[in-house]
Amino acid sequence: MEYMSTEFAGLQAESDYNNFCSMVGRRQSPVFPEDIAETLWGIPTIFLEQDALEGDAIAYASFENNRIVVESCGYEPRDRFSNAHEVGHFSLHKYLVELGEVYDKHEHFREKQADAYASALLMPKDQLVSFLDSKAGLLDSPEYFIAITQDKFLVSKVAASIRLENLGLIPVENLKRSVWDYERSVNGEREEWGSERW
Amino acid sequence: MTNKNVGELLKEHRKDKLGVSVREAALLVGVHYTYLSRIENGISEPSDEVLDKIAKKYKLSQEETTELFVSVKMTPSFEAALKGLKEERAMELMFRKKKK
Numbered sequence: 537m538e539y540m541s542t543e544f545a546g547l548q549a550e551s552d553y554n555n556f557c558s559m560v561g562r563r564q565s566p567v568f569p570e571d572i573a574e575t576l577w578g579i580p581t582i583f584l585e586q587d588a589l590e591g592d593a594i595a596y597a598s599f600e601n602n603r604i605v606v607e608s609c610g611y612e613p614r615d616r617f618s619n620a621h622e623v624g625h626f627s628l629h630k631y632l633v634e635l636g637e638v639y640d641k642h643e644h645f646r647e648k649q650a651d652a653y654a655s656a657l658l659m660p661k662d663q664l665v666s667f668l669d670s671k672a673g674l675l676d677s678p679e680y681f682i683a684i685t686q687d688k689f690l691v692s693k694v695a696a697s698i699r700l701e702n703l704g705l706i707p708v709e710n711l712k713r714s715v716w717d718y719e720r721s722v723n724g725e726r727e728e729w730g731s732e733r734w
Numbered sequence: 735m736t737n738k739n740v741g742e743l744l745k746e747h748r749k750d751k752l753g754v755s756v757r758e759a760a761l762l763v764g765v766h767y768t769y770l771s772r773i774e775n776g777i778s779e780p781s782d783e784v785l786d787k788i789a790k791k792y793k794l795s796q797e798e799t800t801e802l803f804v805s806v807k808m809t810p811s812f813e814a815a816l817k818g819l820k821e822e823r824a825m826e827l828m829f830r831k832k833k834k
Contacts, residue, residue, distance in 0.1 A: 571755045582775045582819070583768035589823060596826045603775070605823065608768070
């Protein structure tokens with residue numbers, strides 16, 4: 537199995553973002569992952585509207601046809617994360633396929649790596665920290681950090697919470713709460729906040 | 735005259751003439767970026783009205799505009815491209831199911 541930490545995946549995202557900025561001659565914020573894929577590797581992204589095809593909305597990277605397909609789930613921040621995740625597969629994993637690796641081996645690790653890549657690409661560490669420095673004070677609540685990160689970087693509450701928690705900027709309790717809110721909104725009624733699982 | 739298909743030609747003009755992303759170009763033209771991405775990738779056929787708008791916003795010359803309209807006819811079947819995309823997606827779904 538190839539050795540790659542999620543931290544490395546994040547660094548790769550930041551390196552791709554910086555290369556992109558050098559190529560286009562400007563910083564982009566918020567980041568649009570399809571621009572990174574097109575500018576760095578000439579990979580097009582096809583966007584499909586919600587319910588354009590049957591079944592659940594999916595996003596995938598087609599190494600064979602050299603393209604990314606993103607079907608909208610109807611919530612743009614989530615679509616952007618899916619898009620960035622697929623860009624991550626191209627950046628981190630395409631060479632493995634070219635080397636003849638069976639792609640579905642070690643799937644779980646690759647998904648985690650692509651998630652780490654997406655998180656760092658959409659919320660570059662330097663930008664995120666300097667933004668919070670300029671907007672948030674030491675006494676502001678973690679909920680406020682999460683909300684302004686969502687607005688600035690066009691990401692979901694869960695994505696913002698994971699990134700902030702990973703950077704040590706909010707307590708893990710707030711991340712759990714964001715996940716709980718999300719699961720409740722998606723799955724309907726479930727265990728109460730404060731129950732054993734949460 | 736070109737032998738490029740309409741998507742390739744539009745992508746080329748977007749980059750050469752405007753140097754902008756699909757989203758930015760779509761905003762300029764007044765169409766949704768998802769639609770423009772499908773046109774550029776040969777999945778959706780642009781209407782004459784949309785091509786006209788694009789030609790104006792991209793500031794194409796008369797010759798380039800004519801070339802653009804001709805290129806729609808040069809484009810391999812949009813239906814076939816959509817079918818290919820559906821098949822690719824079905825394979826992806828099958829692959830995910832197998833993994834579960």
